Amino acid sequence: MSHPCCPELLALLDALDGQPPDAVERAVSAHVASCERCAGEERHLDDLLAAVRSSAAPMLPTGLEARLLARLCPPIT
Ligand SMILES: [Zn+2]
Numbered sequence: 001m002s003h004p005c006c007p008e009l010l011a012l013l014d015a016l017d018g019q020p021p022d023a024v025e026r027a028v029s030a031h032v033a034s035c036e037r038c039a040g041e042e043r044h045l046d047d048l049l050a051a052v053r054s055s056a057a058p059m060l061p062t063g064l065e066a067r068l069l070a071r072l073c074p075p076i077t
Pocket residue numbers: 006007008009031032035036037038
């Protein structure tokens with residue numbers, strides 16, 4: 001089974017790159033609340049938001065977005 005990412009979420013994360021974690025969490029939560037595709041990925045998104053919250057940096061460090069996406073959309077093997 002393929003695991004297509006939500007293009008809107010990808011665009012959202014791209015736009016939020018470098019923003020404060022709380023802003024990212026709010027934006028992602030708002031998106032999930034209004035997106036059927038992401039609602040089905042809620043378990044992954046919980047992990048993603050936990051990772052955002054656990055970031056001690058005031059701004060998301062470079063590369064975090066890629067790690068979050070890897071967690072949300074694991075490579076198809
Ligand atoms: Zn979505």
